[in-house]
Amino acid sequence: MAKKEETKFRQGLITDTSLIREQMKAMNLTRDVDVQQIHLGNRQLEEVSDLRRYKYLSILYLNDNKIREVAFLSRNYNLTELHLNNNNLKSLAGGLKQLHSLKVLALHCNQLTELADIGSECKYMNCLNYLNLYGNPLAHHPYYRYFVIFTIPSLKHFDRIEVSEDERKTVNEIYDDKAETIRKSIAFGKRTEKQETQMPNEDYLNDRNQRYPVYTNSLTSDRSTRREITLSETNTLEILERTREMQKLNEEAAVTKRSMKRSVMQFSMFDWSGIKKHEEIRLGDDEGSIPTITTVKIK
Numbered sequence: 054m055a056k057k058e059e060t061k062f063r064q065g066l067i068t069d070t071s072l073i074r075e076q077m078k079a080m081n082l083t084r085d086v087d088v089q090q091i092h093l094g095n096r097q098l099e100e101v102s103d104l105r106r107y108k109y110l111s112i113l114y115l116n117d118n119k120i121r122e123v124a125f126l127s128r129n130y131n132l133t134e135l136h137l138n139n140n141n142l143k144s145l146a147g148g149l150k151q152l153h154s155l156k157v158l159a160l161h162c163n164q165l166t167e168l169a170d171i172g173s174e175c176k177y178m179n180c181l182n183y184l185n186l187y188g189n190p191l192a193h194h195p196y197y198r199y200f201v202i203f204t205i206p207s208l209k210h211f212d213r214i215e216v217s218e219d220e221r222k223t224v225n226e227i228y229d230d231k232a233e234t235i236r237k238s239i240a241f242g243k244r245t246e247k248q249e250t251q252m253p254n255e256d257y258l259n260d261r262n263q264r265y266p267v268y269t270n271s272l273t274s275d276r277s278t279r280r281e282i283t284l285s286e287t288n289t290l291e292i293l294e295r296t297r298e299m300q301k302l303n304e305e306a307a308v309t310k311r312s313m314k315r316s317v318m319q320f321s322m323f324d325w326s327g328i329k330k331h332e333e334i335r336l337g338d339d340e341g342s343i344p345t346i347t348t349v350k351i352k
Contacts, residue, residue, distance in 0.1 A: 069093055069101050093118070094136070101125045115140070116159065123148030130154060138162050138185065149174045156180050161212075162188035168197060172204040182209040196227070203228040318351045 072093055082088060085106040093101075095117040104110060105128035112134040113126075120140040126132065126148060134157040135149075142163040149155075155178050165171075168191045175181060184205065186192060192212075194200070202208055203224045208216050324345045 069096070069098055072096060073107075103127065104129055122146060126152065133157065133180075135159070138188075145170050145174045147174070150177060153177055154180055157183045159185045160189070161185040165189040165191050167191065168194050168200060171201060175205050178205060179207055181205055181207050184208055184211050185213065187212045199224050199227055319348060320351070321346055321348045323347075 073088070073091055076092065077083070077088060086109055088107045089109055090112040091104075091107070091110060092114045094114045098115070098118040098120060101115065101120060103125050104113075108128060109131055110129050111131055113129075113132060114136045116136045117139045120137065120142060123137065123142065123145055126135075130151065131154060132152050133154055135152070135155060136157075136159040138159040139162045142160065142165060144165070144167065149158075150173065158175070158178075158181060165186070166189070171186065171191070175184070184201070186197075186201065191197065198211065199220075201211060202216055202220060206221075210216065324347055328344050
């Protein structure tokens with residue numbers, strides 16, 4: 054850059070708006086909505102005005118400047134590439150979370166220190182495939198790479214290195230162990246082990262019977278007559294067996310109840326086999342019969 058142009062930048066005579074107008078003039082563009090790319094790299098810019106007027110902007114180069122904050126992309130929802138590397142960014146502060154269409158994001162060689170800001174700003178970027186953060190103080194965090202890959206599952210290349218399947222498995226084991234356990238327990242086309250219901254042990258039943266006597270209907274007397282079953286009258290093993298039988302009956306009852314609540318599918322069709330054709334109706338005296346409707350219900 055020439056010294057005269059650099060002096061104009063320092064005096065504020067050249068702004069990002071004037072540079073964009075020059076680019077539009079060079080590309081024969083007269084309307085802001087027609088601007089899809091803006092190249093403002095290495096322009097000594099410290100601030101950038103709001104770019105909401107360029108609502109169809111998809112590619113933005115602001116690399117190699119002196120920008121300190123990102124507060125100029127509040128309405129640029131169509132942005133797919135953003136290059137902010139080699140600036141003086143210390144915080145993102147909610148400036149990127151609305152850019153859900155981003156595919157390429159270059160933030161390397163800045164002054165970013167908070168790894169949590171990356172998670173809050175980029176966690177909804179489901180299309181983000183390429184991200185660079187190297188050269189920032191946050192890159193010295195021991196789990197820096199694993200945390201970013203976990204926060205942004207769509208990443209294919211991070212810091213110019215391809216994200217491997219082994220890395221994704223390691224990330225799931227570190228950050229998402231509970232969800233990984235659930236995923237492993239789900240079988241698609243293969244058999245899984247059934248979890249057995251834990252039965253009450255004898256000590257539990259002994260303590261339960263001593264504290265809370267069990268009442269049941271007598272087999273020889275009227276239903277209204279009840280007798281107390283104590284530990285001396287009923288063996289603990291019989292109670293265990295009875296508990297198993299009750300659980301089995303409850304399972305069968307639950308299956309039956311669920312089957313009764315299934316939705317009913319109904320199919321109706323017209324039977325045209327007994328209907329005369331137009332020529333037959335015209336030549337004959339009979340006007341023809343009404344077609345019958347056949348209905349089939351499937352539960």
